[in-house]
Amino acid sequence: MSLLEVEDLAIHFGGVKAVDGVSFAVEAGEVFSIIGPNGAGKSTIFNLISRLYKPTRGKIMFDGRDITPLQAHEIAPLGLARTFQNIELFDHSTVLDNLLMGRHTHRSTNWVQDMLFVPAVRRAERAHRRKVEDVIEFLELEAYRDKLIAGLPYGVRKVVEIGRALAVGPKLILLDEPASGLSVEESQEVAYWIEDMRRDMGLTVLMVEHDMSLVTQVSDRVLAVANGQPLAQGSPAEVQSDPRVMAAYLGT
Numbered sequence: 654m655s656l657l658e659v660e661d662l663a664i665h666f667g668g669v670k671a672v673d674g675v676s677f678a679v680e681a682g683e684v685f686s687i688i689g690p691n692g693a694g695k696s697t698i699f700n701l702i703s704r705l706y707k708p709t710r711g712k713i714m715f716d717g718r719d720i721t722p723l724q725a726h727e728i729a730p731l732g733l734a735r736t737f738q739n740i741e742l743f744d745h746s747t748v749l750d751n752l753l754m755g756r757h758t759h760r761s762t763n764w765v766q767d768m769l770f771v772p773a774v775r776r777a778e779r780a781h782r783r784k785v786e787d788v789i790e791f792l793e794l795e796a797y798r799d800k801l802i803a804g805l806p807y808g809v810r811k812v813v814e815i816g817r818a819l820a821v822g823p824k825l826i827l828l829d830e831p832a833s834g835l836s837v838e839e840s841q842e843v844a845y846w847i848e849d850m851r852r853d854m855g856l857t858v859l860m861v862e863h864d865m866s867l868v869t870q871v872s873d874r875v876l877a878v879a880n881g882q883p884l885a886q887g888s889p890a891e892v893q894s895d896p897r898v899m900a901a902y903l904g905t
């Protein structure tokens with residue numbers, strides 16, 4: 654059984670078929686990428702999987718469970734976390750606090766326990782902090798740990814956005830254009846982290862990305878979409894040389 658199975662997914666906004674009959678499966682431990690021109694429906698596929706949008710039709714299975722009927726807040730605790738193409742961090746909080754907030758989707762205590770601050774709460778809090786410190790170390794964010802997001806360079810904020818998702822402790826991470834707006838060197842760093850996430854953390858990665866050199870370097874398999882529909886699927890080399898994919902990119 655695949656870790657994530659998307660079956661005949663579709664969503665229509667008025668007359669716009671943003672996603673129209675997309676199916677794919679992501680195996681545990683692989684890096685799977687979705688490519689396609691602007692407006693192809695890639696971020697919408699992520700919004701459907703993370704349950705921000707309700708599909709017009711189709712089914713999403715994660716880790717053996719039908720998550721189509723679930724609410725967005727029920728997704729992260731199952732081990733599915735995502736980043737946003739437009740960074741979604743709290744600008745006036747520190748890196749550490751942003752990562753802790755990501756972590757607190759995993760609440761194991763209720764408000765009565767919180768008020769009493771019983772040992773279970775202190776233990777849970779320590780576990781959250783340990784996990785977050787691990788993520789800070791993994792992404793080499795130590796120098797920025799106590800800095801406000803607002804003052805950080807764009808490239809660092811992109812990394813913190815990945816950190817916010819990693820702090821959840823997911824099995825599957827959805828990365829929406831992790832390299833967009835980054836320099837060649839910064840993109841290469843993202844490639845290394847994706848490789849480390851898979852190797853050291855045992856993570857499965859589903860990525861949307863425009864940077865074809867990053868896609869080719871890290872992906873096991875690629876799905877190309879255009880106008881909300883699947884065009885081709887296979888190894889990075891197969892998909893890149895597919896005439897339908899080339900036509901979609903060249904607009905011919």
Ligand code: ADP
Pocket residue numbers: 666669670671689690691692693694695696697698
């Ligand atoms: P991509 O990420 O591939 O660039 P998107 O998934 O963001 O593309 O968008 C796909 C299409 O769906 C676009 O035509 C976009 O305008 C439309 N779309 C996405 N979200 C909404 C929404 N909430 N309401 C209306 N149209 C939307």
Ligand code: MG
Pocket residue numbers: 695696697738
């Ligand atoms: Mg997008």
